[in-house]
Amino acid sequence: MSDNLKTIRELADEFKVSKQAVRKRLTDEFRANYVETVDRNGVETLVVTVTGYMLLKQHFSSDKDSEKVGSNVGGNTGNVDTTSDSKQTTDDSYVFKILEQQLAVKDKQIENKDSQISQMQNLLDQQQRLALQDKKLLEEYKAEIKELKSLNIPKQGSEKDDSIPKENSAENRVKNPQKKKWWHFGRRM
Numbered sequence: 182m183s184d185n186l187k188t189i190r191e192l193a194d195e196f197k198v199s200k201q202a203v204r205k206r207l208t209d210e211f212r213a214n215y216v217e218t219v220d221r222n223g224v225e226t227l228v229v230t231v232t233g234y235m236l237l238k239q240h241f242s243s244d245k246d247s248e249k250v251g252s253n254v255g256g257n258t259g260n261v262d263t264t265s266d267s268k269q270t271t272d273d274s275y276v277f278k279i280l281e282q283q284l285a286v287k288d289k290q291i292e293n294k295d296s297q298i299s300q301m302q303n304l305l306d307q308q309q310r311l312a313l314q315d316k317k318l319l320e321e322y323k324a325e326i327k328e329l330k331s332l333n334i335p336k337q338g339s340e341k342d343d344s345i346p347k348e349n350s351a352e353n354r355v356k357n358p359q360k361k362k363w364w365h366f367g368r369r370m
Contacts, residue, residue, distance in 0.1 A: 187228060
């Protein structure tokens with residue numbers, strides 16, 4: 182297997198812990214971000230990426246350091262372990278690199294969201310301007326319709342009233358005699 186990708190067994194051997202302890206640290210969030218599935222000899226194997234490896238290494242090394250501190254509390258050895266200090270600084274630098282990478286990704290995501298928000302704000306402003314224009318046009322059309330209706334209403338005493346035939350006029354009765362209905366047997370009309 183590649184040096185960059187390590188299996189759970191390899192990690193357990195390296196950190197000198199059980200496989201169960203390693204699996205316990207592989208939460209769903211950790212698996213989503215730092216664990217990949219690789220096909221090895223026809224078997225799918227879980228492997229941890231480099232960044233995940235560094236996080237696990239930091240966790241298990243800090244657990245061992247706390248155990249060492251607890252065991253040295255009663256002792257008067259006074260010896261300082263310089264190798265653990267150098268490991269701690271390299272581990273810290275890896276952690277800082279990882280955190281800086283994550284911070285850079287988050288910054289890009291925030292910039293993307295800011296641009297999306299500004300686009301949405303522009304679209305909202307544009308939509309509001311269009312709605313206002315539509316409202317003004319609608320009011321103008323209503324005013325024009327009122328003007329046209331007022332022009333079409335005939336006024337009393339105008340020529341249009343004279344041209345309308347009156348129902349009771351004698352000429353109208355002669356031209357349009359009323360038709361008699363056949364079911365009025367006994368009545369006269």
